[in-house]
Amino acid sequence: MQATVQFERRANLALITVNNPPVNALSQPVRQGLLDAFRAAEEDARVDAVVLLCAGSTFIAGADIKEFGKPPQEPSLPELVNAIEACSKPSVAVLHGTALGGGLEVALGCHYRIARSDTRVGLPEVKLGLLPGAGGTQRLPRLAGVAKALEMIVSGAPIAAADACEYGIIDELCDGDLAAAGSAFAQRLLAAGRGVRRSGEQRIASVDVDVALLIEAKRAEVRKRSPGLFAPLRCVSAVEAATLLPLAEGLKRERELFQECLASPQRAALVHAFFAERQAGKVSGVPADTPVREIKCAAVIGGGTMGVGIALCFVNAGLPVKLLEVDAAALDRALQRARDIYAASVKRGSLTQAAMDQRLALLEGVTDYAALADVDVVVEAVFEDMGVKRQVFEQLDAVCKAGAILASNTSSLDLNAIAALTRRPADVVGLHFFSPANVMRLLEVVRGEQTSAEVLASAMALGKRLKKVAVVVGVCDGFVGNRMVFQYGRESEFLLEEGATAQQVDAALRDFGMAMGPLAMRDLSGLDIGMAIRKRQRETLPSEYRLPCLLDKLCAAGMLGQKTGKGFYLYPAGSRTPQPNPELAALLEAASQQQGIERRELSAAHIVERSIFALINEGAKILEEGIAQRASDIDSIYLNGYGFPAFRGGPMFYADQLGLDQVLARVREFHQRFGAWWQPAPLLEKLAAEGRTFNSWEPGQ
Ligand code: 3H9
Secondary structure, eight states, rough: TTEEEEEEEETTEEEEEEOOTTTTTOOHHHHHHHHHHHHHHHTTTOOOOOEEEEEEEOOOOOOGGTTTTTTOSSOHHHHEEEEHHHHOEEEEEESSSSSTTHHHHHHHHHSSEEETTTTTEOOOOGGOOOTTTTTHHHHHHHHHHHHHHHHHHHHHHOEHHHHHHHHTTTEEEOSSSSSHHHHHHHHHHHHHOOOOOOOOGGGOOTTTHHHHHHHHHHHHHHHSSSTTTTTTHHHHHHHHHHHHOOOHHHHHHHHHHHHEEEEEESHHHHHHHHHHHHTTOOBBTTEEEETOOOSSEEEEOOOOOHHHHHHHHHTTTTTTTEESEEEEEEEHHHHHHHHHHHHHHHHHHHSSSHHHHHTTTTTTEEOOOOGTOSSSEEEEEOSOOHHHHHHHHHHHHSSTTTTTTEEEEEEOOHHHHHTTTTSSSGEEEEEOOOTTTTTEEEEEEEEEOOHHHHHHHHHHHHHHTTTTTEEEEEESTTHHHHHHHHHHHHHHHHHHHHHHHHHHHHHHHHHTTTTSSSHHHHHHHHHHHHHHHHHHHHHHTTTTSOOHHHHHHHHHTOBBBBGGGGGSSGGGGOSSOOOOOOOOHHHHHHHHHHTOOOOOOOOHHHHHHHHHHHHHHHHHHHHHHHHBBBBHHHHHHHHHHOOOOGGGTTTTHHHHHHHHHHHHHHHHHHHHHOOOOOOHHHHHHHHHHHHHHGGGOOOOO
């Protein structure tokens, strides 16, 4: 028997314990161990019932995701679950932590399930581009009904144990010692003469009167909500099979659909995204045992949209925060902004009034730097001007206690220069939030030349606490995300000057999967931001870097995007939904003329290549310069901060899947046709020549 699964007989019960840290994933030794343990229980005449539980912080969190895409190893998970269900002695799964995916499927194979009340159960496979492939799509509808099963399997969202109890997925909630609770439950079963009860043999609950209609409605919803996604429709088909076929045939159909998903490039991309997010937490030069500073109280300087959003991130994580503004009037406006944001959530029903009051109680407005003497971390979110930053950091340096982390939310200034304004540059770090800061998951953690490992580790831990995807980046203009997005934005302006309409550019990229078109995104952030950068570039860039002129025309006409009701699109009466701007066509014509370009038809494929390859080429430069630690960090940044489609894995993974030689060929062609901006990144050339991928590359190779 394998060490990851322990078998112990206690009186008339077999206790089977999975012990495979960190999340008890069902890797091959665990599957084999479980199969052996259930066989041993079956064969041992002294055993009347089986209790299955897990050591550590969680029940089985699923199949071992690292095994996907590798040659299959016996026993397979479906085989194991079938064997568990077939056992002639009643079995009880005792759940705690998260019983997810294959973990829940193993539990559904057991004849009874009890769970600690803080457990969450779910079938999140769809988020990895898969469907539950070990009977979940057949057994869950039999227990919880088709509607609930569809909802859980298609959304992938886990539910609380109490809800799972209500839906018939769990029999009972328990507390205290898991083995004791499981044993007591099993003894009660035996005393009551209750034997095996196989989920697979149950009939689908009759509450779902018109099952066919339910299935069709879900299909229509999936087509509308997630067009282009491979797995969700197959999830629906697998549940449909449960409603039409006997168990054995339904399981066969589930297997076929699972294999289709497993082979899909979307599955590879989504699994990449899963590991990319976790990999981002590992920072070179910052070992896992680096001490982390305790953070009990925070401060934010500046009560603009960004500052308030950042303050709410702290409050939402239960951390008290002091929000500093220059005077009482500005502070009032900032605190009102915070109240308005929460009030909107209460109105929408996503927050209760009591929770709003509780959170606001953690937010304290101050106007005097002296009030920041005891805070553990300060995030500065003031105007992007070195003079203003100087004033802030000199005051922070004067009042903050030793050991306080001094963070800047700058998106465009040199963090090293900011650190040099203080006498403690090792305590200075960048925390670059994305707007709206209380909503967006991405946090770029900017490592200055002198930022200490301890401060970096603390910033990463803080990011996790704020429920952000924190990614370390180096200092350069725009860091990773904005430096790349500039190339993307510039290219969309060129496309407009060459002949595309705003709607064509945005539709092509939305169809590619971007959450938002690049031009609607620009309107949202305000075109004046791009204009300021453009002015700087006109003064500093060598002449071979041609620049678009369209932005100048829009800004001159007062079309600054959503804030003025007009930009690339029209936003009548404060609406946030882009509508065609009838004045744009004349500006496009004028811009084309000024650039000496004859307008032409551009295909959606061309628009996508110009936009996405511009991201990739810049990403390659960023990687080679060491601004990002690894390609997957760039992917995480784009997936969590820029609406890049997760099913494509991020720009660098997408390039890897296309083949870097293919990407390079197009970049070279664009270089010939469109000039200096398209100078191929040396790393792209090197890896393409070697037949390698960005994600297999490590610095120094
Ligand atoms: C499935 O079950 C398919 C079946 O239906 C059919 C098959 C035939 N495998 O997230 P964390 C690692 S599909 C391997 O930071 P948390 C993770 O990489 C699966 N490794 O912790 C990390 O490693 P490292 C369905 C896994 O406490 C470490 O564990 N299940 C797996 O914030 C800690 O992870 C899922 O999709 C895995 N399944 O969150 C659940 N899971 O330390 C996926 C985690 O080296 N997992 N690791 O970086 C999760 O959602 C979260 O990990 C969980 C814990 C909520 C469990």
